Amino acid sequence: MNLKTVLYERDGQVGVLRLNRPERMNAVIERMYLDIQAVLDEARGDPEIRALVLTGTVWEREDGDKQAFCAGADLKKHAAGERTPWQKREYILLAHEITRRLYELEKPTIAAVNGPARGAGAEMALCCDFIFMADEATLAFTETGLGTFVGGGVTRHLTRLVGMARAKELIYTGRILDGQEAVDFGLALRSYPEKEILSAAIDFGEELALRAPVSLAFAKELIQLSQQRDLHTVLMKSEAKRS
Numbered sequence: 001m002n003l004k005t006v007l008y009e010r011d012g013q014v015g016v017l018r019l020n021r022p023e024r025m026n027a028v029i030e031r032m033y034l035d036i037q038a039v040l041d042e043a044r045g046d047p048e049i050r051a052l053v054l055t056g057t058v059w060e061r062e063d064g065d066k067q068a069f070c071a072g073a074d075l076k077k078h079a080a081g082e083r084t085p086w087q088k089r090e091y092i093l094l095a096h097e098i099t100r101r102l103y104e105l106e107k108p109t110i111a112a113v114n115g116p117a118r119g120a121g122a123e124m125a126l127c128c129d130f131i132f133m134a135d136e137a138t139l140a141f142t143e144t145g146l147g148t149f150v151g152g153g154v155t156r157h158l159t160r161l162v163g164m165a166r167a168k169e170l171i172y173t174g175r176i177l178d179g180q181e182a183v184d185f186g187l188a189l190r191s192y193p194e195k196e197i198l199s200a201a202i203d204f205g206e207e208l209a210l211r212a213p214v215s216l217a218f219a220k221e222l223i224q225l226s227q228q229r230d231l232h233t234v235l236m237k238s239e240a241k242r243s
Contacts, residue, residue: 018056050108099153106221117139118140135193
């Protein structure tokens with residue numbers, strides 16, 4: 001793979017995908033989405049990879065490291081006005097395709113949110129099976145303050161995670177949650193000190209890697225189906241998988 005905006009490595013049976021534009025707080029551009037797509041395709045077809053961790057690269061500065069998960073879309077590039085209306089539409093469709101692929105990946109996915117997650121960063125985190133957050137990291141849906149709108153299935157995923165009232169609060173107000181608040185809301189599974197977040201996510205991925213991969217894939221599919229199908233359909237689907 002010729003990756004330019006992300007890094008991909010293996011840690012045992014866990015794939016680690018790092019968003020890698022730290023000088024822009026790992027803000028998303030088209031090339032990053034294409035690189036993420038390439039990694040997801042690689043991980044899907046690799047039987048040695050049993051789980052995937054998504055995190056952000058740290059910006060090492062003279063005055064100290066600057067953690068970042070993903071600050072959202074690269075607004076500087078957006079403001080340059082280089083895209084035609086058609087290109088803008090294609091960008092949005094690409095973003096939606098990546099969040100769909102991440103959500104539907106047959107293997108367990110863990111977002112290790114090590115710094116600010118906004119916009120596309122928050123969307124991708126919500127499409128993972130689990131969110132681990134650093135205590136100092138923050139997550140927010142700030143689109144209503146920017147005159148844009150949440151994408152990536154946030155209105156669906158967030159409502160199912162935290163309930164309608166809290167989903168409305170977070171989206172309407174743009175409230176910023178730190179790691180422990182995200183856990184209290186039911187948005188994140190666990191919160192850790194900043195230096196421990198990635199190792200904790202990888203350790204959890206290794207724990208999941210010990211489970212039967214086909215069973216995990218079926219469980220993930222049916223759990224996600226349960227959010228949109230009636231009980232009869234889920235039971236019939238389950239019976240078909242067991243046959």
